[in-house]
Amino acid sequence: MKSAVLTSVKNIELQQIDIPTLKNDEVLIRVKAVGLCGSDVHYYEHGKVGNFIVEKPIILGHEASGDIVKVGKDVTHLKEGQRVSIEPGATCGECVHCKEGRYNLCPSVEFLATPPYDGAFCEYIAMRADLVFPIPDSMSYETAALVEPFSVGVHAIRRGDLQPGETVIIMGMGPIGLVTAAAAKVAGAKMIIGVDLEQNRLDVAKEMGATHTINLREEKLEEKVNEYTNGFGVDLAIETAGNPKAVQGTLSSVRKGGRVAIVGMSPQDEVPMSISSMIDKEVDIKGIFRYHDTYPTAIEMLASGKIDIEKMITNEYPLAETAEAFERAIHDKTNTLKIMIYPS
Template identity: 80%
Template sequence: MIEDKMKAAVLTDLNKIELQEIKIPDPKDDEVLIEIKAVGLCGSDVHYYQHGRIGDFIVEKPIILGHEASGNVVEIGRNVKGLTVGQRVSIEPGATCGECEYCKEGRYNLCPSVEFLATPPYDGAFCEYIAMRADLVFPIPEEMSYETAALVEPFSVGVHAINRGRLSPGETVIIMGMGPIGLVTAAAAKAAGARMIIGVDLEQSRLDVAKEMGATHTINLREENLKEKVNLYTNGTGADLAIETAGSPKAVQGTIESVRKGGRVAIVGMSPQDEVPVSVSKIIDKEIDMVGIFRYHHTYPMAIEMLSNPEIDIEKIITNKYPLNDTAEAFEKAIHDKTNTLKIMIYPN
């Protein structure tokens, strides 16, 4: 039996999360109720916690954060087919309209009417239960952990990046920034058959994890010169694809420096400054194709299949685990111990 009330970690003010008791949502006819088992703490959650906004998305009332989630189906709406009570699932967090031009052309990640978990004004998954539209709920294999199922969400960003970057088997990819998104992008590139994966960061501890996630080579920018190392690794040619995940203006510039003539650049990281200086002459001279990456679309089945391969142990990026009661402590850990923290996992149940 499910109780009427549940616990939720609610952001009530800047840098303030309170554990509250709220009503368990009732699933609509096209929804399922999910008992949340694991939720990853994302950089966007930390931005809302510290600053109350990301661009035009502003926290104007108390909100439940968390969008990288997995759990068990415990109740099913009357019109739902293909899901059963007890199924273990991964949750795609963005409910799109299905009617706009972007949805109809298959790029539903650009839907202007998307209701995305933990993006104001919509609540997220740092709570014991959520109701979710059934078409956004994906069963996972029995052998897949709740942690891996939660990490399907950030992994999907990496999958979308290599898809948009047109990575082909046997190619060389360089990834600027070995935070959680950079690391899962390295794993996605490995699964896609990249011959050489070069991970770049300022922290050696992150580069060490990158090697475990699929990077064949690393560059520590505190000690090594980017251009020299790329030339050494690629015999002076440059990478076929450069992916920026750090959200750093210098990293954006580094992608242009590192990619070969006729190569591709994919920008994933959101820089704190809106305008970033780049060398237009180099973009033209090299005839570089540049693309932006916003979330993902049609990635979940593929991502779940890729993460079912035992060679990809995405849980290596998990550095800390907290119960729901200690969600505020988890946020403070993410903010004040960046050197030793990659992905934090919260356990609502």
């Protein structure tokens, strides 16, 4: 099969490799669409993300969908020909985190496109059957691939305990911020404030669920939040930008007794935050790491027709042009949100 292999920093080669050998509890999937994630770009550009370091050639890509073409002999709930979305993290099921139901914290997880595990920028992939979810006939392969980043947004609003009728601010309208806005809309938020430096991203945010926006190049965060909430502040503030100032902005935007959810990974490990504000407001602060138990809900939410998540797709490339897709993501951040790659 054809595969796009990262052989060294900023070097992707199209190679012919063997189709994966199927285990009894797996299904073989012909990959139809894969979203390009920010973590993929970090591996391509820097050779690492945090403590995860690329030490040998690797296939990137973990936001994937496709068709089942073969079923392992122990798999009974799936069949050939089904169109599916793929959850990319195989956890152990035995550690304390898995048994508590928070399998996203499993230390033994084998996550697609996270060294040393290959991802989905290839024609076929073998996946454990419990990580494969059929999608409705009405759902496109593109939307099915975007179930993965959308799951981050679903997990963020769950961890943030967002209730119908509440107000939420989302700092950063990149792909994760956009899907979080979409998830908040479907969950019944009354007011969704999208914050960014780029107007084109704020325009897309309006299409995907944001009711209000703040352009930080032209407007002051606290002034606009006070205007939109009559000086009260938001119930839930979510940071998705991975920016220290955005983290600090969550505290200034949230009301007393409100909640803060941190999704974005800042390039610096330590970010100054006002302890006096945390105490004075008695704010609950929660970290968000990937997701758990989101796929059935996320598929149902996206199938409802309440949001069009494909509005965030700005570019499309065949597998042979995967390297060009990465370069576009690096050098045209202003006009690029989500790039979709088609292995088949």
